[in-house]
Amino acid sequence: MYDVVIIGAGVVGGLIARALSAFELRICIVEKENDVAMGTTKANSAIVHAGFDAPPGSLKAKLNVRGSELMPQIARELGVKYKRNGSLVLGFCEEDRATIRTLYERGCQNGVKGLRILDQEEVRALEPALSKEVLFALYAPTGAIICPYELTIAAIGNAMDNGTELLRNFEVTDIRESADGFEVCSREQVLQTRNIINAAGVYADRIAAMVGDTSFHIHPRRGEYLLLDREKKLLVQHTIFRTPTKMGKGILVTPTVDGNLLAGPTSVDQEDKEMAATTAGGFAQIQKQAREYVPDIPFGETITSFCGLRAVGSTGDFIIRSPKRGFFHVAGIESPGLSASPAIAEYVVELLKQQGAGLQRKQNYQPYREPDHAFCEASVEEKNEWIRKEPAYGKIVCRCEHITEGEILHAIHTNPGARDLDGVKRRTRAQMGRCQGGFCGPQIVELLARELGISYEQVTKSGKASYINVGKTKGVEA
Secondary structure (H helix, E strand, O other): OEEEEEEOOOHHHHHHHHHHOOEOOOEEEEOOOOOOOOOHHHOOOOEEOOOOOOOOOOHHHHHHHHHHHHHHHHHHHHOOOEEOOOEEEEEOOHHHHHHHHHHHHHHHHHOOOOOEEEEHHHHHHHOOOOOOOOOEEEEEOOOEEEOHHHHHHHHHHHHHHOOOEEEOOOOOOEEEEEOOEEEEEOOOOEEEEEEEEEOOHHHHHHHHHOOOOOOOOEEEEEEEEEEEOOOOOOOOOOEEEEOOEOOEOOOEEEEOOOOOEEEEOOOEEOOOOOOOOOOHHHHHHHHHHHHHHOOOOOHHHEEEEEEEEEEEEOOOOOEEEEEEOOEEEEEOOOOOHHHHHHHHHHHHHHHHHHOOOOOOEOOOOOOOOOOOOOOOOOOHHHHHHHHHHOHHHHOEEEOOOOEEHHHHHHHHHOOOOOOOHHHHHHHHOOOOOOOOOOOOHHHHHHHHHHHHOOOHHHOEOOOOOOEOOOOOHHHOOO
């Protein structure tokens, strides 16, 4: 019998698990994919918003500002890269000026610190590469950037180090009430639990319906992105937004914590909860809009593209409530969900307390985790010491990103261990360079097969049936 089963191993489910792992509880996270951070978490703008956008008094507003305040400490504890780079909302005309004034006043009501409206000269001093058509901007110094899947992997890994269990490839097919709580069912397994936390992203409404709650609907919103090669000097240092219009926020341009430049997303509503294909039209839209305010973006340096699905709820706000005792929705967590995620975890802990869950703090709770990127950021002397202890750190596997065999082995064997090629990529950056795995991919497949005790042909790109190899060429008959 579990005390808590969390459905969904995205950033929200992961940070809830970490927060609850500080208490004497038996916790299990169930995830329908082969790895954590496989839904909205793996494909978004990677921004910690300051909190000036959401309407005052909404859960989005309250939890965004609180989450932004909590994020630096959580990033330090988990060894996750985080940078408070600030954000700029650009204005080009008098209509924009009125909108920016509204955003400024809203941000002040929400408790965002340090907001200022800059004139043209001040904006250009901060970002010389911006279009000369920019007349003013809203400046939010508390805006930041982080890697969402790195945060999720670290949070779930830390929760597992503190006793939480993770079940992958566990797709919830039914939930039944029992005398002691609930039964959470997949096709192969049934879990007994006293409490359920529904953090299932775009599928949260289907999970809700399993306990008879059809009060809300979740639809996906597609967002396409272009990621540019790493630069010695980034074209922009801040996260750059266009003043929002009736059609939305438009395309943003931002550095990443790893030194790339990211542009996107598009915004297309759909009902299909799986379709995340990229399109030529999406790429054209990104390039056209981004160049309106950062004219010299070198899109010829694009190394990859991707598309994410945001979980848009029918209520217009985060849906965090308990429709029945022991069952908690954490649904409709669209933007600013990543920013709010630490505060959402805090909020859910309080909801559990209000329902009388016995939350006794662990004496041996460990909130800290060694960074997954510790080796690549070490000094030459420190690297030599690592290599002396473990020679695998002296062998480069990914030449583009200079990732070693030791780092890949660490990714496979550290909670929650990588089980496929994309899992290694998200943990180490191997395959994220210019060749996108063209050279290092086969070596990583060999390492996964060896360390997981499976055949070369059984290694997948991202779980399920995404097999990379069907056999050895010399063994295939003509």
